[in-house]
Amino acid sequence: MTTRAATTLDGAGQRPEHRGYVVAVDQGTTSTRCILFDHAGRLVAVAQREHRPHYPRPGWVEHDAAQIWRDVARLVPRAMAQVDASPADVVAVGIANQRETVVVWDRRTGEPVGPAVVWQDTRTAAIVEEMAADGGADRFAPVCGLPLATYFAGPRMTWLLRHDESLRRRAERGDVLFGTVESWLVWKLTGGPDGGEHVTDVTNASRTMLMDLRTLDWSPELLEAFGVPRAALPRIVPSSQVYGTARAVVPGARIAAALGDQQAALFGQTCFSPGEAKCTYGTGGFLLMNTGTEVPRSSHGLLTTVAHRIGDEPPAYALEGSIAVTGALVQWLRDNLGLISTAPEVESLARTVPDNGGCYFVPAFSGLFAPHWRAEARGLLIGLTSFVTKGHVARAVLEASAWQTREVVEAVEADSGLRLSSLRVDGGMTSNNLLMQTVADVLDVPVVRPMVSETVSLGAAYAAGLAVGFWPDTTALRRRWHRAAQWSPAMAGDVRERGWQDWQEAVRRTFGWVRHEVP
Amino acid sequence: MPGPIQSVERAAAVLRLLSGAGRGLGVVEVGNALGLAKTTAHGLLRTLVDVGFVVQDDDGDYRASPALADLGRPRTGADDLRAHAVNWADSLAARTGESVRLAVLHEGRALVVHHVFRPDDSAQELTTGTSLPAHACALGKVLLASAPVRLRGSLPAMTARTVTDAAALRRALVAVREQGWALEVEELTASVAGVAAPVRDRGGLVAGAIGVDGDADRLVDTRGRPRAGLVPAVRHAARAISRELGARPS
């Protein structure tokens, strides 16, 4: 015991090859984080900044890509300073990012040519509808694994190109570059206009609708259908591989991984084997199940996506149940209604009452994603009586995340034929005990949180560390997973079933709300 | 004894002014009303916004914060405290190999607001929401050491080693205040020990306590001293959380 204490507590006697840190950048929808991990996989430093989205019109959601870059450039040195790390102490940098958000920038100036169009943005509704009218919403699913929906990056590029003729010309010449957020950050980090690497990782590329899931390259047929010129697109690379050397922020450090944040969380939870799954609760909620090296097909409204690709190994695929709004609803309670002053306060507010008082909240703010895929659905608060207080509304807000989880869990179980015996969770909302208990209650299985709840960052760090040999293999990473908390189901079966019926009825009532074009 | 501190007097005057104004006031208006230069008024207002006594409305005007009516409420509630602590509590558990708890003082007891399991994947029960007798655990001692509570007479014995005499406890708390951490060995449960340190909010108020607890054989040596590295690890986590809450490094 004492020898273990000596090595775990002060890090003295560390082998030289175990020294140093992996820097993870988690560029999320709500905030940007930089986290440093040591060889034991422990978080040693963290710097974070929340950024506000812009909502220029109903349904439009934008971020400022220049500010995102500035945040990254500021947060990384700030986190490094917490442990007095110099760039020489950084063994690798890994990036995880909000997915499907499109950035377009000028190759020469290195500046964005417009706002980043965020994954929650629904401006592409007309394009998506028009394309679906000719062959159905699933016409491209056999190639890219995704249904036509406003959620994905490809239609967003189509929209941008259609709305600016000069942009199309510049894109065709390769004067402007397109990418998701990780592309933008890798390009900036590796030199920007001065030789920056224009790459996208395969997990992010699998969210565009433009990549063929089998070849892992842009599909000529899909590029044609969406009218996106190949010259403006990044090269698709594995999730774990050295892409280049940083010339900014951490000069000399190897940029060695990029994954979409949800795939990064799957990686950080060490779900490396088929059948292993996790659910991440942030702005949205995302249940992903590793399905191995064969491309899976869903018949229950799940997406097929790439889970990760380590170097030249075959890729791992995943089935995904995407929930558009979980934490974003808490944020809405804070920012739009002012019922709470911080997101975590929703828990105390919800605990002022013992139950939801009959009220349900379906947050179909961007329509509904998995398993419904209803673009025309809109949010609904139902079951209101004079009895209902803000405490009940807070309960309904938290329960909405739990019931939506049950919807995607049932879809995953139906598609995979596997029954989940417990649910691994992570993300910002897992600090909410009432929510975690409610998830356990409505699923009727234990909910388990790992020792590092910043699993998105951990996954990016793991993938980067693997690429540079800081960690030998995935087995070594698996050994670092430990249970930090577990919530066991404690709800009576009849209460659960009544709630589930009510929830499903509330969901049905959101369908078909948008009946005329928004001007 | 030093005389009155001018900036405190001025801050009080700003609060009276804003509370009575009935509308938001601009920097210049505040400066004019109090006979202060614009930069001085601005500095006072910014600081008052930082501590949460003043808010700025959409037009940039300043108003007294509604929170002023509720000054007894902790600035950082248990939910926010937990949200800020999660990463560092995990890291502390990973570093020490022990379970970690975060507590606040509630009705004289140490209320557990966050719990991280000992990282050995053995079966453990989440204790978040339970409360412990403050005088008998390290978390509670840290909380009592900085709280204006009166300790009198005798306190309930949890084990044969619980400090039950209020005067003895008061003396122990002085030591806790001075050294900045607390130790407890078998005072709550046989064979269990704990070490805890205070988490401070902006301005230095103790918002909670974080600590590890576990097998006394692992946590302390034969002479009852915490094993090497334990206290620094706990204090490091406490300081990291305090920094996130906006406390200045001490």
Ligand SMILES: Nc1ncnc2c1ncn2[C@@H]1O[C@H](COP(=O)(O)OP(=O)(O)O)[C@@H](O)[C@H]1O
């Ligand atoms: N304690 C909490 N209770 C409920 N919601 C929370 C809590 N803490 C954070 N959130 C929500 O979680 C989201 C932030 O989590 P995070 O994992 O950082 O998201 P993202 O990665 O999408 O940026 C926000 O939408 C916020 O409202």
Ligand SMILES: [Mg+2]
């Ligand atoms: Mg995130």
